[in-house]
Amino acid sequence: MDIQVEAASAANDPLGRALHLLRMTGVIYCYSYLHPPLGIALPPIPGCLMFHAITAGECWLRVPGAEPVLLRAGDFALVPRGEGHDLLSTATSRADAFFGLPRVQLGGRFEIMRHGEGTAPVSLVCGAVRFDDVLARRLVHALPRQIVLSGQALGPSNWLSPILALLQEEVQHLKPGGEAVATRLADVLVLQAIRTWLQNDPGARTGWLGALQDAQLGPALVLMHEQPGTPWTLASLASAVAMSRSAFAARFAASVGMPVMQYLTLWRMALAQSRLQEGQVRLAELADSLGYQSEAAFSRAYKRWSGRSPGSERRVEDVAI
Structure with a gap:
C-alpha cells in the first residue's frame, strides 16, 4: 500500500x-x-x-x-x-x-x-x-x-x-x-x-479539535480513525503526512495532549467497547479489525484499559478519549 x-x-x-x-x-x-x-x-x-x-x-x-x-x-x-x-x-x-x-x-x-x-x-x-x-x-x-x-x-x-x-x-x-x-x-x-x-x-x-483542522495532523487522525486495523507506527504515520518522526510526535502531543501511539490505542479500545456493546461480534474478528495479531493479545490490551474482559463488556458508560 x-x-x-x-x-x-x-x-x-x-x-x-x-x-x-x-x-x-x-x-x-x-x-x-x-x-x-x-x-x-x-x-x-x-x-x-x-x-x-x-x-x-x-x-x-x-x-x-x-x-x-x-x-x-x-x-x-x-x-x-x-x-x-x-x-x-x-x-x-x-x-x-x-x-x-x-x-x-x-x-x-x-x-x-x-x-x-x-x-x-x-x-x-x-x-x-x-x-x-x-x-x-x-x-x-x-x-x-x-x-x-x-x-x-x-x-x-x-x-x-x-x-x-x-x-x-x-x-x-x-x-x-x-x-x-x-x-x-x-x-x-x-x-x-x-x-x-x-x-x-x-x-x-485548540486541542483535539484544532488537530483535526491541522493540515497534517488532521489527515493523520483520519487514518487512525478510519483504518484502526492498519499496523501503524509513529514512523509510518509521520511518513503518511510528510513529516519527520520527531516533528510529528511533538506537534501531535502538544495539540492532542497525549503521544500518538497512546491515542491510537485509546481509539482502538473505544471502538472495541462500542462494538462489544452492540453485541453479535466475534472476538477474533474484532481483534483482527483493530490490528491485533491474536484474540489473546487483544483481550489482554482491553482488560488493561478497562479493567474488564471483552466478554463481560456491557453498555454501562460511553467512552471519552
Missing part, C-alpha cells in the same frame, strides 16, 4: 467527516411552561447532550464549572457533556428535582411539563440526545461545558430564529405527526449550534 497516496485520499476535511457522523438518537424531549419563581435541577444524563430552546420569557442556566448565563427568548443553549444543571429565575435561586415534577406523556419520547402558577411563564423546549458513533461522541466530548447562541447575535446569517419559530408552532399546536416534526427540528438546532460554535469560537482551534 502506498501510504502517502492513502493519506492524500483519506480526508480533505477531517472535521467535516466528524460532523457528518453527528447522527443522534433522542432520549427525551420536553416542552415546558415554567412560572416564576423558577428553580429546576436537571440530573446528569451520562453520554447525552442536553439542550434548551427558549421560546418565551427568560431564565438563568447554571452549569457546574461555568459562569451562569441569562437565557432570553430566541436563545438556544447546549450542555454537551450531559452534566446536571439548573434552570432558575435568578442566578442564586433554589432548584427542585426535574423528575419529581409532574409531566404529561404525549407518546414516544415527547412530554409536556407545567410548573407553578401566575403570569408571564418561561416556555422552552428541552431535550437530551445521544450520539452513537464513537467519533461523534469524541467530538461532542471536546465541546465546552455550555454553548449559548442568540439569534440576534448571529446577524444576517440568523438561522436560529426561523427554526425556533417552527418548533414553537409545532409544540404549541400539536397536529398529526407533530411529535416527529418537533424532534427533527430540535435535532437540526443541535447540529447547527455545534457547527456554528466550531466555525466561530477560538476554542475550536
Whole structure:
C-alpha cells in the first residue's frame, strides 16, 4: 500500500467527516411552561447532550464549572457533556428535582411539563440526545461545558430564529405527526449550534479539535480513525503526512495532549467497547479489525484499559478519549 497516496485520499476535511457522523438518537424531549419563581435541577444524563430552546420569557442556566448565563427568548443553549444543571429565575435561586415534577406523556419520547402558577411563564423546549458513533461522541466530548447562541447575535446569517419559530408552532399546536416534526427540528438546532460554535469560537482551534483542522495532523487522525486495523507506527504515520518522526510526535502531543501511539490505542479500545456493546461480534474478528495479531493479545490490551474482559463488556458508560 502506498501510504502517502492513502493519506492524500483519506480526508480533505477531517472535521467535516466528524460532523457528518453527528447522527443522534433522542432520549427525551420536553416542552415546558415554567412560572416564576423558577428553580429546576436537571440530573446528569451520562453520554447525552442536553439542550434548551427558549421560546418565551427568560431564565438563568447554571452549569457546574461555568459562569451562569441569562437565557432570553430566541436563545438556544447546549450542555454537551450531559452534566446536571439548573434552570432558575435568578442566578442564586433554589432548584427542585426535574423528575419529581409532574409531566404529561404525549407518546414516544415527547412530554409536556407545567410548573407553578401566575403570569408571564418561561416556555422552552428541552431535550437530551445521544450520539452513537464513537467519533461523534469524541467530538461532542471536546465541546465546552455550555454553548449559548442568540439569534440576534448571529446577524444576517440568523438561522436560529426561523427554526425556533417552527418548533414553537409545532409544540404549541400539536397536529398529526407533530411529535416527529418537533424532534427533527430540535435535532437540526443541535447540529447547527455545534457547527456554528466550531466555525466561530477560538476554542475550536485548540486541542483535539484544532488537530483535526491541522493540515497534517488532521489527515493523520483520519487514518487512525478510519483504518484502526492498519499496523501503524509513529514512523509510518509521520511518513503518511510528510513529516519527520520527531516533528510529528511533538506537534501531535502538544495539540492532542497525549503521544500518538497512546491515542491510537485509546481509539482502538473505544471502538472495541462500542462494538462489544452492540453485541453479535466475534472476538477474533474484532481483534483482527483493530490490528491485533491474536484474540489473546487483544483481550489482554482491553482488560488493561478497562479493567474488564471483552466478554463481560456491557453498555454501562460511553467512552471519552
